[in-house]
Amino acid sequence: MSSRTWSARLQHAGLLLATALWVVSDSFAATTDAAFPIVGRVPRVLVLYPYDERIAATTAAGEALRNRLLEATDGKIDLFSEFLDLSRFPEADHVARMGRYLAEKYAVRRPDIVIALGKESASFISANRSAIAPAAKIVAAGFDNSTAEDMPDDVIGAFTTFDIRKTAEMARSLQPNARNLYIIGGSSEFDRGWLATARSALGEFSKSYETTYLEDLTIEELVDRAAHVPSDSIILALTVFKDKAGRNFIPREAIRQIAATASAPIYGPYQTYIDYGVVGGNTVTFDTLGRTVGNLVIDAIAAKPVPDIDAPQSYIVDARQLRRWGLAEQNLPPHTIQMYKEKSFWEEHWLASTVALGVVLVQAGVIAILLFERRRRRQAEGRSRLHLLEAVHLNQSATAGAMSASIAHELNQPLSAIRNNAEAASELLRAENPDLILVQQILHDIQEDDQRAGDIIGRIRGLLKKRSEIEWQEFDLNDVTSNAMRIIHGEAERRGVILKATEPTAELPVRADKVHVQQVVLNLATNAMDAMADAGSGRGTLTFETELANDNAALFVADTGNGIPIERLSRIFEPFYTTKKAGTGLGLAIARTIVETYGGTISAYNRPEGGAIFRVLLPLARRQERHL
Numbered sequence: 001m002s003s004r005t006w007s008a009r010l011q012h013a014g015l016l017l018a019t020a021l022w023v024v025s026d027s028f029a030a031t032t033d034a035a036f037p038i039v040g041r042v043p044r045v046l047v048l049y050p051y052d053e054r055i056a057a058t059t060a061a062g063e064a065l066r067n068r069l070l071e072a073t074d075g076k077i078d079l080f081s082e083f084l085d086l087s088r089f090p091e092a093d094h095v096a097r098m099g100r101y102l103a104e105k106y107a108v109r110r111p112d113i114v115i116a117l118g119k120e121s122a123s124f125i126s127a128n129r130s131a132i133a134p135a136a137k138i139v140a141a142g143f144d145n146s147t148a149e150d151m152p153d154d155v156i157g158a159f160t161t162f163d164i165r166k167t168a169e170m171a172r173s174l175q176p177n178a179r180n181l182y183i184i185g186g187s188s189e190f191d192r193g194w195l196a197t198a199r200s201a202l203g204e205f206s207k208s209y210e211t212t213y214l215e216d217l218t219i220e221e222l223v224d225r226a227a228h229v230p231s232d233s234i235i236l237a238l239t240v241f242k243d244k245a246g247r248n249f250i251p252r253e254a255i256r257q258i259a260a261t262a263s264a265p266i267y268g269p270y271q272t273y274i275d276y277g278v279v280g281g282n283t284v285t286f287d288t289l290g291r292t293v294g295n296l297v298i299d300a301i302a303a304k305p306v307p308d309i310d311a312p313q314s315y316i317v318d319a320r321q322l323r324r325w326g327l328a329e330q331n332l333p334p335h336t337i338q339m340y341k342e343k344s345f346w347e348e349h350w351l352a353s354t355v356a357l358g359v360v361l362v363q364a365g366v367i368a369i370l371l372f373e374r375r376r377r378r379q380a381e382g383r384s385r386l387h388l389l390e391a392v393h394l395n396q397s398a399t400a401g402a403m404s405a406s407i408a409h410e411l412n413q414p415l416s417a418i419r420n421n422a423e424a425a426s427e428l429l430r431a432e433n434p435d436l437i438l439v440q441q442i443l444h445d446i447q448e449d450d451q452r453a454g455d456i457i458g459r460i461r462g463l464l465k466k467r468s469e470i471e472w473q474e475f476d477l478n479d480v481t482s483n484a485m486r487i488i489h490g491e492a493e494r495r496g497v498i499l500k501a502t503e504p505t506a507e508l509p510v511r512a513d514k515v516h517v518q519q520v521v522l523n524l525a526t527n528a529m530d531a532m533a534d535a536g537s538g539r540g541t542l543t544f545e546t547e548l549a550n551d552n553a554a555l556f557v558a559d560t561g562n563g564i565p566i567e568r569l570s571r572i573f574e575p576f577y578t579t580k581k582a583g584t585g586l587g588l589a590i591a592r593t594i595v596e597t598y599g600g601t602i603s604a605y606n607r608p609e610g611g612a613i614f615r616v617l618l619p620l621a622r623r624q625e626r627h628l
């Protein structure tokens with residue numbers, strides 16, 4: 001095998017090996033005190049990483065190893081890590097400088113054991129062992145045993161083989177109808193070594209396909225080519241440490257860019273590619289490699305004879321990518337590890353499902369009872385609304401009856417004016433030269449008086465209208481208040497009450513039955529006029545004021561009577577409770593029922609200068625709709 005070929009295999013291992021090393025920590029801690037030939041101090045362990053800290057496999061493994069060793073030994077260990085960064089700086093000058101630097105750095109703290117990840121780290125420590133750690137035991141791992149011939153005899157090896165053909169064969173099982181094969185690689189020496197290995201390993205396999213090697217391209221060109229391959233293609237992604245433009249990449253990040261828009265499934269030889277868009281491949285898993293290396297280190301610390309061993313390989317796939325590409329799970333090789341596989345509902349929640357099934361049977365009966373009760377409640381609510389409508393209608397009739405004299409008086413005025421104007425017009429028309437302009441003016445007055453009489457009759461008809469259902473509508477509370485004032489205007493005149501109203505500052509849209517809200521205003525106004533009549537203080541003043549109060553429309557009805565006795569304030573809205581000799585005790589009770597039906601509140605309090613104020617709050621239409 002050529003030096004380029006075995007070099008590529010060696011370098012691959014660095015991406016995976018360090019992650020496994022956390023397994024070492026348990027056994028290392030267990031044997032440190034008993035077997036390690038160190039007296040008077042804790043052991044020192046140096047881990048050499050071939051690349052930089054951006055390679056997720058090595059950095060994650062190193063952090064896990066550090067935490068586990070510190071935990072297992074209760075902190076009685078010195079753990080050192082060095083990133084050689086040989087992918088970006090492969091030059092001999094850099095390697096020599098790094099050797100001199102580490103020799104000086106560890107001059108007074110010589111490591112007792114050195115773990116070299118990948119062939120680059122192993123070659124580095126072999127060349128600089130006498131300067132950095134002359135008495136240390138060396139554990140080298142993560143590369144093919146066929147490439148270890150130049151390693152010193154006392155170096156312990158845990159070998160791994162990345163067989164790209166097995167990954168290709170898995171792809172063929174999943175895509176039996178594929179006709180095209182694409183192999184993607186980068187432009188670094190490492191990448192080129194991988195491509196050479198693939199050409200050798202896939203020579204016979206590729207004869208069954210139209211095979212294309214995508215190499216010596218920029219990352220943009222690789223992404224574009226992968227996005228336009230035929231759908232019946234297999235794509236094998238090796239590594240992309242560097243592209244044609246000389247830009248450096250973390251391989252799995254480069255593969256993520258390519259896989260994001262690829263038009264066919266992508267496979268790769270590294271576990272680190274899982275979750276970055278590849279379907280999977282044949283590789284040494286982190287757990288398996290970690291157990292293998294751990295056994296070697298434990299035996300080395302115990303001074304046992306340690307043979308070189310090979311780490312077993314496994315097939316590993318991303319279950320989400322199988323679903324994405326519609327690949328059949330039954331075509332996977334036996335014992336394939338599926339990552340991110342969603343468990344069935346029963347597998348994941350069998351205990352909860354069993355309990356829930358029993359609960360559902362119990363709940364079924366409870367739900368039936370609740371539905372029956374719901375129906376009864378709705379029927380009761382319907383009857384309650386009907387009773388409310390009937391009570392409101394009776395209250396409206398009583399209000400109209402109480403104001404009948406003033407209504408008749410108010411209606412008599414326009415009717416009398418109509419008659420008088422008609423007689424005057426008739427008299428003018430009998431003259432030899434009638435004044436037609438004056439007659440025209442008289443006819444205009446008759447039209448206005450007729451409109452006035454019609455408005456009075458319309459208000460009374462609306463007041464007496466009986467409803468079988470609530471008529472929901474949106475309206476301005478200011479308009480309803482003004483209309484109510486027009487209705488009671490005649491009665492107020494008859495009683496000598498002055499009506500006042502503040503100028504509205506804004507629209508107050510509410511959603512309710514307009515006639516019902518008008519009845520509330522009439523009830524409060526009638527109650528106020530009765531209170532002022534009982535006070536016997538001469539001409540009273542009845543004031544109406546509307547305003548915006550937070551998210552509510554507010555109406556204030558104030559009188560100049562004697563006010564409400566403190567001991568009676570809490571009971572004035574109770575049904576049949578009244579302080580008037582001829583009162584029924586229903587006016588304020590009905591007002592409260594109406595207001596609360598539409599989500600509002602009503603309250604009363606006394607004015608400091610005398611008299612009472614009733615406050616009605618109704619939710620604005622926009623806020624009310626949000627809560628319906």
